[in-house]
Amino acid sequence: MPGLFIKKAEKEHRLTKDELTAILENDGINRELFDAADRVREKYVGDKVHLRGLLEFSNLCVRDCLYCGLRKDNKNLKRYRLKPGTVLDFARKAVSYGYKTLVLQSGEGDFYSTEDIASIVREIKKFGVAITLSIGEKTEEEYKLLRQAGADRFLLRIETTDKELYEKFHPGMNHENRINCLRTIKKLGYETGTGSLIGLPGQSIGSIADDILFFKELGADMIGVGPFIPNEDTPLENEQGGTFEMSLKVMALTRLLLPDINIPATTAMESLDPNGRLIALKSGANVVMPNVTEGEYRALYRLYPGKICINDTPAHCRGCITGKIRSINRVVANDYGFRKKIFKV
Numbered sequence: 300m301p302g303l304f305i306k307k308a309e310k311e312h313r314l315t316k317d318e319l320t321a322i323l324e325n326d327g328i329n330r331e332l333f334d335a336a337d338r339v340r341e342k343y344v345g346d347k348v349h350l351r352g353l354l355e356f357s358n359l360c361v362r363d364c365l366y367c368g369l370r371k372d373n374k375n376l377k378r379y380r381l382k383p384g385t386v387l388d389f390a391r392k393a394v395s396y397g398y399k400t401l402v403l404q405s406g407e408g409d410f411y412s413t414e415d416i417a418s419i420v421r422e423i424k425k426f427g428v429a430i431t432l433s434i435g436e437k438t439e440e441e442y443k444l445l446r447q448a449g450a451d452r453f454l455l456r457i458e459t460t461d462k463e464l465y466e467k468f469h470p471g472m473n474h475e476n477r478i479n480c481l482r483t484i485k486k487l488g489y490e491t492g493t494g495s496l497i498g499l500p501g502q503s504i505g506s507i508a509d510d511i512l513f514f515k516e517l518g519a520d521m522i523g524v525g526p527f528i529p530n531e532d533t534p535l536e537n538e539q540g541g542t543f544e545m546s547l548k549v550m551a552l553t554r555l556l557l558p559d560i561n562i563p564a565t566t567a568m569e570s571l572d573p574n575g576r577l578i579a580l581k582s583g584a585n586v587v588m589p590n591v592t593e594g595e596y597r598a599l600y601r602l603y604p605g606k607i608c609i610n611d612t613p614a615h616c617r618g619c620i621t622g623k624i625r626s627i628n629r630v631v632a633n634d635y636g637f638r639k640k641i642f643k644v
């Protein structure tokens with residue numbers, strides 16, 4: 300049966316929760332699933348791979364997410380916050396390596412005023428690149444100001460659509476508020492990215508199926524999924540963690556259901572398998588987000604252990620990933636890589 304569901308999804312781009320669950324539970328059909336996602340990727344978004352340079356400008360955070368190395372209660376982490384001039388410096392370098400999109404990511408909080416971030420956005424826009432922000436929950440006014448400053452896209456993972464699990468792993472945070480932030484981001488005309496962690500303790504297959512249905516219901520433009528990797532500096536240090544295979548399945552199913560969106564081969568996937576990003580690119584992904592943070596900071600942005608490329612330079616990563624992409628007969632795109640809506644839901 301799950302084999303038939305994959306065929307249906309490849310044609311119609313919809314599945315019920317039960318059908319998704321049946322596919323997620325059956326590993327005998329994984330090859331079929333990954334190949335179908337690869338075909339749908341090729342048909343709707345083509346062979347170009349979009350590179351987004353990820354600039355991790357601060358690891359300070361006011362949140363205490365149980366799985367995350369940047370959580371405020373983690374005292375084993377040296378904290379940093381780049382000066383706006385340094386952010387611009389790193390951004391300028393990244394643009395010189397050929398990036399057409401920069402993703403500005405940080406922990407959450409008011410360590411910079413929204414006006415400061417807006418002016419960083421305005422300056423970087425002058426370099427002629429698209430900007431994605433990944434800076435967490437803000438008010439509608441703040442999201443609006445940043446959008447007016449020129450930010451094109453916003454990433455805010457829902458992490459899990461299971462409200463109970465969400466609130467357990469995010470002390471003091473509220474699941475409805477997270478969803479409202481995503482709807483606001485969308486309403487303001489950002490390309491909207493979300494995604495979830497796979498393999499959180501207590502996460503059921505049914506709730507992972509709900510995550511995929513949520514991505515579709517929201518009308519997300521970008522979805523990033525990756526395995527939860529236990530961090531020894533967090534309360535979840537002794538938990539099991541998610542698997543590469545399950546994360547890949549969720550990613551492939553997301554491609555089948557949202558055929559024309561942008562889907563990154565995530566860093567966390569490569570952290571579990573040295574070929575993870577290439578495998579992901581052959582199973583539905585069409586985006587890679589190489590790190591463009593310079594110097595010691597990339598090692599300090601330690602969400603989880605085993606994060607790749609922490610001792611490499613942005614120039615090295617750019618060359619490395621370009622070579623890898625070519626090795627699978629794909630091409631590095633040189634346009635901005637906005638979503639082209641092809642499939643009407």
Ligand code: 5AD
Nearest residue numbers: 366367456526527528530567602603
């Ligand atoms: N394992 C995997 N991914 C993690 N993230 C945070 N901590 C971990 C971890 N231990 C992810 C979250 C967040 C993104 C920036 O990093 O999903 O949204």
Ligand code: FES
Nearest residue numbers: 608611616619620
């Ligand atoms: Fe960083 Fe390969 S992408 S070393």
